[in-house]
Amino acid sequence: MRTGFLFAVLLVFSTHVFPQTLSFGVVPQQSAKKMAALWSPVLQYISRASGLDIEFATAKDIPEFERRLRDGEYDIAYMNPYHYVVFHQKPGYQAIAKQKDKQIQGIIVVRKDSPIHSLEDLQDHQLAFPSPAAFAASILPRANLERKGINFTPKYVSSHDSVYLNVSRGFFPAGGGVLRTLNNTDPKVSQQLKILWTTPPYTSHAIAVHPRVSEEIRQKIVRAMLEMNNDEQGMTLLKGLSFKGLEAASDQQWDDIRELNIRLLDHLLE
Structure with a gap:
């Protein structure tokens, strides 16, 4: 009887899919209230399209955001191009997407x-x-x-x-x-x-994932982001961010930033 009970418990856990909650950190360029209003609907769309639970997060200011990136607190993050080349080194954030047809000035x-x-x-x-x-x-x-x-x-x-x-x-x-x-x-x-x-102009902000995020989940997120480009609701939400769309991205696209040889945040890598 005990064996049958344990089997039933295991069966329940194996057949029920628990949504994985992922934090999406956004660089605090504006007030947290304003950014949450703009980004939360976008993240809700991506959550529905990917089957994941993605929650908006930020920090009280940019230095605190940098410390949180260094400590790997965000599963996914929207960060400026210099932040990306720094925190790609440590803790290893990997670019997966960026704003479509956009360079930053x-x-x-x-x-x-x-x-x-x-x-x-x-x-x-x-x-x-x-x-x-x-x-x-x-x-x-x-x-x-x-x-x-x-x-x-x-x-x-x-x-x-x-x-x-x-x-x-x-x-x-x-x-x-x-x-x-x-x-x-x-x-x-x-x-x-x-x-x-x-x-x-330079390569714009990166959307990057922490190394702990699996390749399977990365692909789900990218597919959901690209889906927005072909959906009227998705494009309306991106327009609220002043985005023309989203595109897949890879690490080498930020080599123009690396060539600037900026050392301002080297102390965070020590």
């Missing part, structure tokens, strides 16, 4: 009524950036200003939205961001701003 914004008309006008000013390792919104603009011999003091204000708000209110004469987040910020803020300068 940073911007420097000023108020529309600003007397600043060129990068040289930023000499000896304090400038707002999201964080030291925000790739397009911070690393690229700062590097370009330094190459031009423009002296400035960077001030880090935690998010793209904070940059735009601070510049619109006149607390800083200029700040770094990217066009996508500028387009997604509060129109009351964005309508007060104009783009002063745009960086050269």
Whole structure:
């Protein structure tokens, strides 16, 4: 009788499929509330299409997001291109997808009524950036200003939205961001701003999985993401992120970032 009971228990467990919950970490370019509103419907779509349970996650700021990537806290993550080349090394995140037909460019914004008309006008000013390792919104603009011999003091204000708000209110004469987040910020803020300068283009953000995620699950996620491109609802959801679509990706697509030889986050790999 005991044997029959154990067999029945094993049969129940073997025939019932428990959904696997996967965390999807999104780089905190904007407020957590705004990102959850934009990303959660996308992740719900991918969950339904893949048969997996994928939950939105983020961090209070970009440095904390970087620490969580280093510690492998996210099963899947949407990260900037520099984050990807760093955390591909350790703990080994592997790119599986990216925004379709997209290269990333940073911007420097000023108020529309600003007397600043060129990068040289930023000499000896304090400038707002999201964080030291925000790739397009911070690393690229700062590097370009330094190459031009423009002296400035960077001030880090935690998010793209904070940059735009601070510049619109006149607390800083200029700040770094990217066009996508500028387009997604509060129109009351964005309508007060104009783009002063745009960086050269580079490979955009990666969607990458932690090594603990099996190949079978990776393929399910990629198939579900690509399915969005051919579905009206899926494309509507991606449009909310200012995405034209999603495409499969591989590690070597970020070699252009590696060629920049940025060492800003090397201490996290020690």
